[in-house]
Amino acid sequence: MSSQNPINGSEDQGFNRCSSDHYSAKWDIVFVCSALEKKPLLSCFSFETSFFLSLFLQILVEQESYVRTIILNRPQQLNALSFYMVCKLGELFTAYEEDYNVKLVILKGKGRSFCAGGDVAYIVRDTIAGGWKSGAKYFWNEYRMNYLLATYKKPQVSILNGFVMGGGAGVSVHGQFRVATENSIMDMAYFVFVLLIVFVEQPRTNSSFNEVFAMPETAIGLYPDVGGSYFLSRLPGFFGEYLGLTGERLDGAEMLACGLATHFVPAKNLLAMEEALCKVTTSDPAVVSTILDKFSVQPHLKEKSAYHRIEVVDRCFSRRTIEEILAALEIEALNSSDDWIIAAIQSIKKASPLSLKLSLKQIRKGRLQGIGQCLIMEYRLGCHAVERKLSNDFFEGCRAKLIDKDGSPKWQPSRLELIQDEIVDQFFAKMDDQEWEDLKLPRRDNLPALAMAKL
């Protein structure tokens, strides 16, 4: 599994680049979940040592006979993926696939989020300091890891108990089993409990617990990546276009209904489910499936869900252009009191016009492509986005949403009608840089049937 690095020409040894390029190999160990997880302990060490320890603590691993549980451990940042985490996940998935003693891999997040996407605030700062190739390098490692998961030979379960956004979808949706939870039952007892958490323990918790999944990229001047052109285009009808263009959030029940989740397990039963999974001694997916089935329930799809109106979604989002989609939604809004239609119109109007055009084209192309081709296409788009020759919208979107947090991005061009088709086409073309090459995906030989892309 080695290939040429497109950025600096060096040999790319699978997913080991984070340890070889950035960090000393002596630190490259996996922490089996231990007392080290407790941050105060770090104060015993020097600044440099603390820095490396805190980095390695971003991913924890629990080992239980034949099962490995990988834990995303940046709860303060809602488990946003650092470059280190992206590389480490790739390394761990590779190692566990080859290890005969590992039969099942579980992935979950610490705290109230599964994963809120790539750590875009860091990526923007790093790219400004280190040049666009720094951002491209992140994509390179992330998409290879997404591809590995999409073609994984062993059963893998992601426990989606909290936010699943952008890059968080990339580390889970491609896997074989995706367990959504409710976190949305707002009966009075639960509501009081939530209030206690919100005001006593986590005073900065603003978002509703029930909305867990989103591809919010058009709101930050990007496009649904991490294989989004593949998995969004596989959702029923034109629901993927709806999600990708509006960035609207889904709750666990909606994720199950549209196929982004394979199971729905009430959060209170997660511990028991994990205990049962940890007893698995085989890589037979039927065994894992039986265990998950035992803990699963059929959730109630909320009355206001857009998924109840899939024929309206299809009617609007099957249109050829963004302008036609908007016009169709506005006509629907005249004859309907559905909140989701108004929300969709508002989200589209607030998003980067260029991102919208790129996203639509990308999802439409994705319908006809395999997961590998989709990731290669997205890598080109990503490199153009961080290079900023064609557009600065990604940086502007991150500035407005996650850095200055003023919520007022200044998109360029500012309106859909100002965007020429040539600019959109250039995003899908190779980079004009001698050192650059297309994304090279790891070779995947002798894949069993279960490793076929899962959605």
Ligand SMILES: CC(C)(COP(=O)(O)OP(=O)(O)OC[C@H]1O[C@@H](n2cnc3c(N)ncnc32)[C@H](O)[C@@H]1OP(=O)(O)O)[C@@H](O)C(=O)NCCC(=O)NCCSC(=O)/C=C/c1ccc(O)cc1
């Ligand atoms: C709805 C969220 C998930 C929760 O809202 P909340 O409950 O009100 O909580 P906060 O917004 O206060 O978030 C808690 C902390 O986590 C931080 N955070 C929360 N998501 C994040 C986050 N993706 N990053 C970096 N800090 C975050 C957030 O800034 C904040 O930090 P701090 O103010 O220091 O406490 C909200 O945080 C949110 O919208 N987050 C952004 C979601 C998002 O746009 N994700 C990115 C998708 S795109 C992507 O993955 C692209 C990757 C990429 C890769 C390579 C490239 O070269 C270029 C791009």
